[in-house]
Amino acid sequence: MYVAVKGGEKAIRNAHKLTAKRRRGDTSVPALTLDQIAEQLSHSVARVMGEGSLYDEGLAALAIKQARGDLIEAAFLMRAYRTTLPRFGYSLAVDTGAMLVERRVSATYKDLPGGQVLGPTFDYSHRLLDFALAAEDDGTEPEVETAEPRETAMPRVTDLLGDEGLMEPDPVTDEDTPVGDLTREPLSFPADRDLRLQNLARGDEGFLLALAYSTQRGYGRTHPFAGEIRYGEVEVEFFAEELGFAVTLGTIKVTECQMVNQFKGSAKAAPTFTRGYGLVFGQVERKAMSMAMVDRSLRWQELGEEQTAPAQDVEFVLSHSDNIQATGFVEHLKLPHYVDFQAELGLVRQMRAEWFEKRRQEEEETEAGSAAQEAAE
Template sequence: MYVAVKGGEAAILATHDLVAEMRRGDTSVPEVSTAQIREQMSLAVARVMNEGSLADADLAALALKQAQGDAIEAAFLMRAYRTTLPRLGSSQPLDTAAMAIRRRVSATYKDLPGGQVLGPTYDYTHRLFDFGLTGTSDAPPSAMPSDVALDTRMPRVPDILGAEGLMEPETPPEGDPRPFDLTRDPVEFPADRDVRLQALARGDEGFLLGLAYSVQRGFGGNHPFAGEIRMGEVPVEFVPEELGFAVDIGDLTVTECQMVNQFKGSKHVAPQFTRGYGLAFGHAERKAMSMSIVDRALKGRELGEAASYPAQQDEFVLYHSDNVEAAGFVEHLKLPHYVDFQGELELIRRLRRELEERIAREAVESGVLPKAAE
């Protein structure tokens, strides 16, 4: 039956029951808890927080559970909830230089103040299955603490370059206005950097990864060096109107990536390296790195570069990196379109009929066909 479309309310309600059943799966298998997801699927949780634009690991875990692990559906749940939250104010800018470091690597220096801190990473694992994980183990994994405490000074690599004047400075626009919020106001093009960074921060990891890769392969002109990637906890500070001074309201785990790119300069301006910036909630290195490469590519307009490739075009990147919007529009093709399609059917049949009639008429006029063919 064609009831799926001329369905009505009962059929819709039945889909809700069916999806709940599919979500639960085999009931002889214990149900997963949101705490288990939060603790044991933390990279998926980070992705959902980033693309859902909301730093709340418990909600992200719930979203993943409700969405059966579908990251985009989970991000959608976060976004829809986020819209209903009141805005109490804006925090002070995060100071990532003051991060409690868990991981910090630089590809541009062999050694640097604070050293290379490898931290938790899959980089050096061999991608071989650990079949021990198929069961449950009684002994929790433990990492041996180092005898040597981490250096308290962990300067950011671009700051080191900046002290020498080799890195383009990042200064807020005049008057340090509150950054644009694309979830509140419509974006205008060309888009400024605050808009671009916000869009990239909530953009789809896969899409940004592909764009960053395209830049590296030659669909874009810069060669990035991973100046620094750092991950750890930073304090969030807020200035309540009634107090007038900043108070610490908690810590956020973030991953920051700063790419150092080819220098710019001219006869009169001393050459400097240019910067690409990426910041993400949780441990999300691939996202932060992709973001920083695309951020640098989008800076082309300010640096007088041609915008020949997709990653350099702000309209292209900003309009298409939002996976909740993209998924909605691609998947809306599931909705009935038979009114439009009927219009197309009517036209194509008419055009074919007219063409056949014309061919027949021309054939008669040129005397090719005998009269009897009519």
């Protein structure tokens, strides 16, 4: 039986008004603008776009402001917003090899074509709080060095080793093979790599980080090297049916990670390096790396490895990576469960009554037994 309970409308209305007031905070402090969020909190914006699975900096900035900086709530707002829009179709696959690279590092090759380019990064910093940032901003742009670019081509590291056959080639399917889409069909198992990568690309950064870390600590070890991490702008092209050609929609920023891992080889295949792949919206290296490591560990079956760890369990990983679903299910526990709880309350009362009754009977039997024993003595 389902019993609807009404009430609390006024309390809810007032709670929302109070949220708006608390969100604004002290009005003697200027309100945040969306431009400020988009420009100055770009990592938050990137995370919300990635986990919200919708690339739009302005919308992500609005979501962050509305959510008072709660990034999972903001990603939730993005997911909800996207359901209001029609789908025009699918883009052509982005070419990360043609990226306008802002950062590119490889932990496996010192001297590689295009070089090691650090770009904007927190790496090599001492993680000391910079109190200069706490001072009033005078509006001057920080000075940077520039240099004349020497080489423009920056081939992917994995393409370099591929020539020798030492690197596992990318899987290529017929272009007509349908590509799985989680926004069209709910996740089902077994999930192929296309669905796995889509799931991981919009998965929770913290969850993927923890799983990737677990593989490093021995739970399904894959011996990863960061073959390459690159970040920058890629063009998005869309084939417009009515025009008969692909139009360039603009550019988005993405981070790509190629993890290079061991492979013992098998009776059918010679030993070669295997790979895990990460691709995410914005500059989110931690997640791109984690995604690549988890992608690799989920390939255990295909590569003839043994399944021993949570990070290899496709169903476990993919079913729990989505923080919108996860937060929905965890946080729904806050909603009224009065009727469910009443039923449980009745049950526990009954169980306690039975428990006490049983104990009383046992005590009586024990007493009767010992009385009989005393009498016998």
